[in-house]
Amino acid sequence: MAGQSPKTQNDMYEDSKSSYFHRPALDVSIAFPQATPASVFPPCSSDYYQLDDLLTPEEQVIKMKVRECVEKEVAPIMTKYWEKAEFPFQVIPKLGALGIAGGTIKGYGCPGLSITASALTISELARVDASCSTFILVHSSLAMLTIALCGSETQKQKYLPSLAKLNTIACWALTEPDFGSDASALKTSATKVTGGWILEGQKRWIGNSTFADVLVVFARSTATNQINGFILKKDAPGLQATKIENKIGLRTVQNGDILLNKVFVPDEDRLPGVNSFQDTNKVLAVSRVMVAWQPIGISMGVYDMCDRYLKERKQFGAPLAAFQITQQKLVQMLGNVQAMILVGWRLCKLYEKGKMTPGHASLGKSWITLKARETVSLGRELLGGNGILADFLVAKAFCDLEPIYTFEGTYDINTLVTGREITGFASFKPPASALIPRSRI
Ligand SMILES: Cc1cc2nc3c(=O)[nH]c(=O)nc-3n(C[C@H](O)[C@H](O)[C@H](O)COP(=O)(O)OP(=O)(O)OC[C@H]3O[C@@H](n4cnc5c(N)ncnc54)[C@H](O)[C@@H]3O)c2cc1C
Structure with missing residues (x-):
């Protein structure tokens, strides 16, 4: 061009760098027109055995109330906050309004839910966003419950009402x-x-x-x-x-x-x-049941997502849902979800009848988490490349399950708790002889 000195290679490099870094992020719906991202959350299709029939009308109501709120308020923003590793504080009042914090605690402004209802609130949160579910679980089933079970009357009156409203965390x-x-x-x-x-x-x-x-x-x-x-x-x-x-x-x-x-x-x-x-065990007995419902919710959400995705996306001229291998994976996931819900539900019933042992709770948490790991990894495969994008839920859920496999007693520790109960032998500590270095034997 007249009057302009020709661009050096460095100028061209700077131009390309600035256009690369300043271009707007590509909308995933444009990049992948055949698939709806999880910000528009899929309908629930994972209750194949109609296990909702096992719930009381009150339990069904609270479940749907939480589902509606979290699909509307959390699903559209969760990926952004997850990626930034930041907490969406604007969601706290919405969760507070649900009246679920405090779970099973009666009085002091707490909802006094059945353990089943409380577990359902945790799984419904986890179905959409496991982080959101963990936030409530730590606040409610660990901290608030410790104050309720181990606190003085004055402490309960002082702390629980504002914690129940999520005015304090x-x-x-x-x-x-x-x-x-x-x-x-x-x-x-x-x-x-x-x-x-x-x-x-x-x-x-x-x-x-x-x-x-x-x-x-x-x-x-x-x-x-x-x-x-x-x-x-x-x-x-x-x-x-x-x-x-x-x-x-x-x-x-x-x-x-x-x-x-x-x-x-x-x-x-x-x-x-x-x-x-030992006094912490009263709290852990309840919280372990709650944690067991997190992988249930996560697996439900992943199944729901995969179900929609396979019907939306086409390859080789047919929806992915039409291929035998994808159907096999989807059915395996669905079978897992049904079994996980039944074990989780039975755990709640044992607790309600005063029959749940530490071994029961530990087997529930460890087995459900194991099955969930299998379920989310099948889901990750089913979504192909989108299975590693947080936008499509499955990759996020896949990663979120890992800490849940580890906290509230790792898979191994919970296995040992049940192992001790059924055999009468505690095997948490290696025998003293095993700790002597081989060179000294
Ligand atoms: C995301 C996240 C959130 C958490 N939130 C909280 C929280 O809010 N509050 C809180 O107090 N804690 C919290 N934790 C801690 C959590 O409970 C611990 O991480 C968990 O108990 C495991 O302890 P560790 O990580 O030190 O692993 P380690 O105890 O070091 O275990 C490492 C490995 O060794 C195995 N192992 C250990 N002992 C044995 C044994 N006797 N026999 C066989 N195998 C064994 C374990 O199974 C595991 O595979 C959180 C952890 C994570 C990752």
Whole structure:
């Protein structure tokens, strides 16, 4: 062009770089016209055996209420927040309005749901977004339940009503950097001083902890050597929570490392009902049932997504749903979902009848999670390339299942809990002889 000096190679490189980085993100519906992304959530087609018939009318109502809310409010934004690993705070009032926080707790502004109804709220959240489900589970089935089961009357009246409305948010801190599966050996110390306790130590992986108003923390009393529980406030001097970065699953959940540097907790905030590690088991019995319903919800959502996808997308002139191999995978997923729901439902019934043992809960959590892993990986295959895009749910669900396989007792630890119950032999610790280095035998 007249009057303009010719472009150097470097100019051309800079031009191409700027147009590459500044072009708008391609809309997935344009890139993949044959498939609807999960922001428009698929209808539920996974209740093949009409297992809804097992539910009471109240349970069916709460299930549909949560489904409607989460499909409308969470599905359209979940991928963006998951990718950014940020929490969508604007969703909290919507979840608060559902009146599900506090689950089975009666009174103190809590909904007093049956354990089945409470489990259904967790699975419905997980069907759309496992992070959202984990946020509520940690807040409600771990932190609030600990206060309800192990707190004083004054503590319940003080903390539960605003937690039930999600006006304040809680977290539950048991795990430490050096004590995960072996949490009963935790080292964070609680030393009695005039008017209260001094807590010192570290916690790791604690969900919601970067923004929680209320932190339920477990520590070992230096006087009794037993585990005690405490309620801490987020602004307590010496308390610091730092976000754990680079997770590949449940990216929207804000997991934190907590540093407790001589944190003073007044006597009134020690939970009187936690006097040994065994006392946490009352809480874990319920929360393990709730966690077992997360992989159920995740698998339902993945099945629903695959069902729609295979009917929408065509290859070789036919919908993917018309091929024998894709049908086989879809049917295997559907069979898993039916069996998982039945086991989860039976677990709730055993609990309601006061018959559920720790082994029952552990088998439920471990087996359901195992089947869910199989289900989501079949789903991932079925979506081809879109099976690795978070926009189509399956890749996100595939990643989200991994931490669920690990938390609330890993698959192995839950297996050992059931193994101990059915055989009478505890095999958590290797025999002392196995710890002697071979060279010394
Ligand atoms: C995303 C996420 C969220 C979490 N949220 C919370 C939370 O809110 N609050 C909280 O307190 N904790 C939380 N946790 C911690 C979680 O409960 C622990 O990660 C879990 O208990 C496992 O501990 P670990 O990661 O230290 O693994 P480890 O205990 O180090 O286990 C590593 C491996 O060894 C195996 N193993 C360990 N012991 C045995 C044994 N005796 N026999 C056979 N195999 C064994 C395990 O099964 C596993 O495969 C969270 C974790 C994650 C990943």
